[in-house]
Amino acid sequence: MKNINGQNILAAAIAVSLGCSLTEFLPAAYAAPTDAAQTASNDADDSLMDFSLDAMTVEAKRPDWESKLSPGTVNIVRPDEFKGEQKSLPDLLLTVPGVHVREVNGKGQYTTVTMRGSTAAQVGIFIDGVLANLGGDTAVDLSTIPVKNVERIEVYRGYIPSRFGGTFMGGVINIVTKKPETTNVSLEVGKSSYGGKRGSMEITAPLGDGSLMVGTNYESSDGDFKYKNYAAERYIPSIKTYIAENEKEIVEFNNNNIDMLNGTLIKLSDEQVKFFKENNDEWEKYVKNKGENSLSNSIYENRYNFAKQDIDNKNFYKIEQQLIDEGIQQKYFDAGYDDNDWFTGVANDWNGNSFGPGIITPEIKDEIIKIYGDSIVQGNINEWTNKVNPENSPSIEAYVQKVKEWKQKLKEAQNAIRYRKYNDYEKSSTIVKWQNADWMIKGTYNKLERHLPDSVWGGDVKGAFASNGVDLYDKFYYDSRKQKQENMGLMLQNRQERGKLEWGWMIDYAYQDKKYNAEHILIENFNPGQDWELANTPLRAWSRYKSNKYTAQIDGGYKLNDNNMLDFLINYSNERMKIKGSNMDKVLSKENQNSLASQIRNKYDQKLFNIQIQDSITLDKAGSWILTPSLRYNQSQIIGYSDGKRFGDGYFGWIHPKDSQTNSKTTWQLALKKEFNDNLTVRMTGGTYYRLLNMAEIAGDGAGILPTPADHNGKGAIFPVPEEGKQFDVSAIMHNKLLGADNSTTITYFWRDSINMLQLERAGKDYWCYYNDNKGKATGLELQSSFKWDKFDLDLQLTYVNSKSYSQYTANGNNNGYSSVWSTYQPEWEGNLRITYRPSDKFSVFAEGHYTDEYFTSRGKASSGDISPYLSGMPVAELFVMNSGLKWMPQKNWQLTVGCNDIFNHGPRAKILSNITNIPDGYINPEFPTQGRTYYVTARYQF
Structure with missing residues (x-):
């Protein structure tokens, strides 16, 4: 050097x-x-x-x-x-x-x-x-x-x-x-669109032989921005079709019933059919009448004649024996029915619907009545006459209700403008920091309160259409979901110098308390039978996650010789996380053991240990070549505890009262830098990586995500393993005069190959697991260039990433080999441009634009069928957002800033191109729309 x-x-x-x-x-x-x-x-x-x-x-x-x-x-x-x-x-x-x-x-x-x-x-x-x-x-x-x-x-x-x-x-x-x-005191206040407010104060002053800083900050937003629901707009043709179909069923209700009954329960001549269809009022009289000229009598007579085909069936018991001899009864029982179901079924079969044409003849009707009463026979006739009576038919009531529901959906869809609900937040933070030449003491406290907005997809991309009423009114069982989070930290650090050794130690304590509560639970449309799992899923109504983490570290540098500088780090942390929540202590019967409520984990530990060493070596006397190798040993132990109501032979048999896993590995890195002259430096780096997993990936979250089983029957306790990879990059750093400006440009080519990448997959009806299913490669270019003129600055950043991902389905013990999938939420191109103009010392104007290329939101890649591979990835359309602002400093200690973000209001117009089965091609919204044009003003004063 x-x-x-x-x-x-x-x-x-x-x-x-x-x-x-x-x-x-x-x-x-x-x-x-x-x-x-x-x-x-x-x-x-x-x-x-x-x-x-x-x-x-x-x-x-x-x-x-x-x-x-x-x-x-x-x-x-x-x-x-x-x-x-x-x-x-x-x-x-x-x-x-x-x-x-x-x-x-x-x-x-x-x-x-x-x-x-x-x-x-x-x-x-x-x-x-x-x-x-x-x-x-x-x-x-x-x-x-x-x-x-x-x-x-x-x-x-x-x-x-x-x-x-x-x-x-x-x-x-x-x-x-x-x-x-x-010594310094500064105040800043700001206001922005969507009810945004913010304020901050920072004080620094000498204290003892060091300096003290106290900073406090506040920020909040209502967040009720406007956007257009594209899924609702696309759904209009389908809604109109559904309305027309149901209205047609109402209009043609009588004629459809005539066709349905004729030839099965009654026998009408062609003239009678024509007459009734042309005179629906006469048909309704026929349906409602009692006596000889009535539908009920016609059904009875038709069934009576039909039943005469059966001979030698003189009484109820002979019929039953016949069904037993033919094995029909056993099939009935095998299907899960009991004796009461069987006898009721036989008694109701006098019209020949279940067991064959007319097995129970009118001659033995009295026998049936003796056992079950006349209501069984007549009730069967009444059931049919009620079905076709428009005044009290359950089916026509259903059609009317469907028309009403679909007309409401049409109203929602035609008014596709939405105001985002539950998008508000309030944040505050405080930092106190004292520091001198050797010591640092820092304490922090952060508080967050926010609602969690609902997905406009209803949790599934196909549900985007059915959920087009989101942000108009509450649609989901758990709504108005709120999160409160508190974070506290305390850090103590000391650094010392002893001859050729410079070293320091640090201890840190971190605390997090994360509370979730569904303020509004919909009960008016709750169906206990159908929605049992929904109502009993753990942590849905409320939860509380508390973490305590302790970290200790020693690091420093030692001069081996004039050309060698050795850096080292030893680091250890211990974190415990406790979980409480709704339905975690629910006692379930063995019949309901599939529910996650009985499989909850309530405590986790993670211990991390790192030893890392790095050597900086100057290779030549001129100091133009520098080689930097490093070695890392990293270890993690995760323990999941469960004191829930568990079943040893249950569906989740692989979850035990205590599950533990330890992973460790040594990896290396190598960097080489060559300075050719004052204007050009070239740098190359490469190495291996071994990402230790976190508790959520190994032990699950205790609710919808569970530890990974060997298969669906839980015969093993195989956890995911850490992700691994290799990387390489090469950069050229240049400093020159360009276009009359001082220019600094860095161009970097990078490459990375990763294996054992985690993928969250559904492993059962109502739970998910992480599997090491994926592998992938990424190559790309990064460009950063800065131009400095007297009154203008221009900064440009551009990224190109070519990602290739492959997945194998290992859930349930299956390994189907790797197949290509989409790399999700990774744009191929992304860039940022910022221009600053300073006409005087008191004014500056800036404009910036950010471009995001399209990217995929679904990893599944179709190989054939109606959906093309491209559309199966549910691509988000490209987006360009432009911001601008003005800064004015009337005095040295005053600054006023006014600006506008997303000038063209492109954010809420973000679109996903979709081609979902049975849904017309076109666009839908991202799952969570983003706000667009925002105006703001900030005043800052420094004492």
Whole structure:
């Protein structure tokens, strides 16, 4: 590595493992740029050679060293550069190439991030170097992480530095909170569309031999934005058809009954049929009359004549014996009927419907009446006459009711404009942080309250049409579902220097209390027989998940010689999660043992252990070649406990009072960097990955997701195994003059091959399991380019990802070999462009656009039939969102920002192209529509 003014820069290299800012070690001319885009483009362009130790001040927090020394791809985003723009963590991550943000439940709701075609679970989220992923969650919800008191967001892909414990196949995001330095007080308030409100206060001041920072933030939104329901619009032709069909049944009710009865229960001449069809009122009199000229008498006479075909059947008992001799009775019993059903069936068979034509003859009618009474015989006749009487026929009442229901659906569909219900949220956060040269103490508290919006698909893409009334009124059994979440954390860190060794220790405590409650349970249309499972499913009405996690870590750097710097990390964490919820303690009979209520898990433990070492080696005297190998040993033990009401021979026999699994493996990484000159640096990285699973993936969530069985009968206790993979990338980092501007450009090619990838599959009627069914490959390109003129800035990020996924169906012990499936929720192209114009020191105008290519939402790929392979993936149409704003600083300590997000209101118009069986081709909405055009204003004052 280079000497700078004769100084040896061991300090900067040590920062790789310590937490020290390069700006504290380098002369001002070599300090890292403060502009985010410039910093990001410089992610690996400077080299350092001669490792020696100079006097330095050690920071307890993580530094901005990645822009100089990270051996892999890293981007730095600084929230303060977007002051007043009301951007959330997901918004900021959209500016990073290779990163895709998925707002699963809509804006401000559950949000995840993927990298280079990974899954959300394959991305590690760290806050000040501490893993934020909790074992009970398959992925971190980005919408719950505040960024107001954050200095920078570090985004790593490919090679992951050893300072982050664990292996993550997609990448790592490290959120670094601000370091308190000078005395400062700042206030910020903002207002936005859809009832959005926000406010924040940050105070920093000296305290003892260090500095104290106190920050508090608040944000809320009503979230009732407007959108158009495309599924409802598409459903109109089908609804009209259903209405017409049922109305036709009503109009032609009498004529249809004439045709249905004639030749079976009665015998009419052609003239009589014609007369009755032309004179329906006469037919109705015929139906309602009693006596000789009546339908009831005609049915009896017809049956009587028909019954004469049977001979030698003189009494009821002979008939019964005949049926027994023919084996009919045994078949009856085999079908599950009992003696009472049998005798009633024989008695009712005098009209020859069940056992044959006219077995019970009128001659033995008296015998039947003696046993069962005349009501049995006459009741059968009455049943038929009532069916065809339009005044009291159950069938015509059903047609009338269906017409009424379908007309309501038509009204809903014709008015396809919806206002999103249950999309509100309220968030608050507080951070207290004290820091000096050696110590850091940090406490945090975050609170979230939000409703969970209903799916416009009704949980299934085919249900999008039947559920077109969502957001008009409550449709589902559990509605107005609310979530309350509290997170608390306490962190203590110390760093020390002893000769050639710089090291530190850290302990961290994290607590999460996540409550869910269905405020509104529909009971007026509840059918106890049909909806028993719905009403008795665990955790549907309410649940509470409480997690306590303790983490201890030792890490540091040791100078082996002038050209070798060794970084190390030892990390251990222990998390316990407890679950309570509705129907978890329900005592079920053995007949109902298939219900998940008897199989609930109420407690989980996860213990993680990581040992990681990394060596930075300068290969030449000029310091232009740097080799960085690393080794990782990662181990996880997960234990699931259950004290539920269990059956040893039950349907879920593979779930035991205590199930445990331990997984571990050693993996490696290697990075090589070559600095050709001041304008060009080339970097290559590669390695293997072994992603340890979380509790939710192995032990399930205690309700709809259960531990994976060997097969449906639960003869084994085979858990999923960790995901594995290999990755490689190569980058070129260039700094030049281009188009009259200072330009920094980074181009990266990446490749990743993954096996044992998890897929959630239905393993039974009402539960799902994770299986290691998938494997896949992803290749792609990342481009980031930054242009700086006197008054203009232009930042461009572009990502191309070509993902190929394959799946084998292993549920129920079957292995059908791998077949191609769609890679879901991963656009092939994604890009972001931002232009900033500064006409004066007091004004700046910005405009930005984000393009997301189409992507698939269903993994199944049709090979034949009515649905093409492309349409079977349910592709979301491409989307372009444009934002713009103005910043004005009338005084140095004042800033006013006004802006508009999604200027063209494209968000709510997002569409999915579908071709569902029996549904006409066209578009439907995404499962959770997103809000569109938003206006906002923010005022910021700094004392």
